[in-house]
Amino acid sequence: MEQLLQKILQDFRNTSSLHSGLNYDQIKSRLMPFTLDEPGGIDAVVKAIDAYLDTSVNTGHPGFLRAFWGPSEPASIVASLLTDVRNTTMHSFAVAPSATIIETEMIKAISDLAGFPGHGIFTTGGSNSNEMGFLCAREDALPGSSVNGLSGQNLRAFSSVEAHYSVDAAANMIGIGTDALIRIPCIDGKMDPQALNEAIIQEKQNGNLPFIILSTAGTTVRGSFDDLNAISEIAQKHGIWHHVDAAWGGAALFSNKHRNLLNGIEKADSFAFDAHKMIGSSMVCSAFLVHDESILSRTMSHTNRGDYLFDDPNKELSLGRISPQCGRRADALKLWFSWLEQGKKGLGERVNSCIDASKHLAHLVEEHPQLILVSFSFSNVCIRFTPHSNETIEQGNQRVRKVRNYLEDHAKCMVLDSILDNQLVIRFTASHPNVDKAATEEFLSNLIEANEKISL
Template structure:
């Protein structure tokens, strides 16, 4: 008998059940955005694994009972991205309307592979691709699709670049003379991953050293000319607008014409930084973005959309279609006009959520101006931290923030004098060890949460401002908390 299950399905569609989910979400907002409680879990992976070690349930349970467990055992120990002291990875405190739209998207369950399965959402995706491509300086021939994030977007762009250089690669493979890809040393790992996945071989990836954490343009020119002299085919140059480590923007105004003159595909990984196009103070380097043939853009970063909302754009829509040139008559069986609309012919994904709807709703809610002001605010918060560090002797900045990311170091009680040019190797090693240990010890306490990286061979502390509610008081509390924890480490 299925009648009891059908009755439960009917009950679960009621407004009362919906209110229970809305209530738990609202409580999560309320408890975290005010800065109450711990930012992250104090428990170890082993402890959490034990919590979720029960056998597969055979019988269902009431919704209210499951929600209570969700709140008690899942939400309580999840990372609190709405907490103003969370300054960790590039994961946003998403805009509330984007979160509510997730429920609508799930209810509609549209699949954006073909127009006939998602007639309205498909047209909205085309509209938004056009809007954002125009911001990037692309013309009417541009195309794009939403992706699961920057990794898929970068891979898709690399596939398009490969098929542009080697049109028969889809059918014939690469053969012995695979091309090379040139990128900056601070490029995201997704770039080298794509090189490997495409069968080009990671050894054919050419990394260009940086200057001030950006591609050294002089070295780039030398490398491109040398590769041409050696008879190597160059599939693409990959520049970054908003590096993961420091938020730096490669000089697209210089790199773009260099690629144009040599007929090289320029791809820009702007997953983090493309949202600066919405800002009235956008970095000058982005003015060269129109030279690119493709770009990656993650609205789930600096546009504060919920995961996962990525995008790939190409200056010529045909480049995307050629990248996925396949026949599937059981799916793509419309006429030519319908096939042009179908986004599945430009995407890896067939089962594609209508994630574009939350992006559309957020743009309608705040407009490009409002989203630009949010971008500026997050960057200003990083500048506030930079300025607060400049006032102290026990920390040092590693760079001027170009976006919402800042790397810095704790120097210890002796401060900048000891860590400077007069420091000996032992002093420098002590500071390195202290910074390496400081981040996990600080995070474990739960009052705040940051990340770390390595710059110029040395461990550094790193923050990313992804919550509009983080302000000056919070960044000063961060420095005080780190200093207090460091003193505990120095004086056990």
């Protein structure tokens, strides 16, 4: 164990190269062999560590801008290892007493930041937390549906057109199908509350049962925040569950400077929060928070069956009773350790520095003649190139794609492109501290260079 950890620590925080530049077959042959008949011993594992480090993307590189995360916080990595050492699984208090208490306290701590009472569960990620929102909303609209099913009702869900695709996944998985998800248009990236209200009225008139509004706090492409106060008001008026997908923007809960982005979250029925994004916990560390203490046990009523797992004197404390999972990692420790080490203050500063870096880039883009700032919100900066004369939108899209590929192929940086208002844009986000102001300047000069190179 010591030898293997030493091996990993040698490379810890090495940010010299972003990726190997190798293709699938080359990576595969570098990783081989995958199985051995005879024991390979520790040497085989050491070689495998080298091969993995050489061929995996280095998310700590300042050019890793493609996703909402980067390298995880050291304290969080150690927490993850610690849970592996004990091999804790969360289903019952009997086998996970300390981890149960830690998870319960972390749920309360996140809830406190949001003005929630302190109930919820850690999940497998933001997608799963959104699905949990759907499940709870279904049980709330149709009490007993966890046992009786949908009873012939046509349920309808509502989210903005810019909401994450996991909302479709949730509609799919709870059995109502993606057509039952009504996508509401946005104004400047925010769900239009009036259009939402009208759509709900229309669906009711059609004889359908609106059961959830999912608003987004920090959209995936634009980083915008829906008006949570206005949407809560509509939800309350129609008696519909309001779930907030704060998987990305929930990090603002830690920042005194940016907390106002989440104004109104306290009025929602539930929300999703990912600590493995801007907060820097290692994958995965995601929580689903609710107002109503009883909704999770009602929604997970299948766990009432007196299963052997919960048949212990402390079964009321067993978190397996309110989770769809049986075996479950003790993910809450990852947030706990980072929180202990850095405090709310340090985690908030982490958020502030990401947003500051993005703001710096947004200003530079605005002033650059070859670039157009399509949008800037939270830590997301969306960029197009100033069109050449007679350049069509489609040609502009191709330019964005070519530039993105050029940057990635030349290992300058990894950045996403995405459709926004029917146009392909470069989507930049700063989600880890290595993406500082200097890194944004480097990104900008790489972007300009790539634009000139591919235009040749």
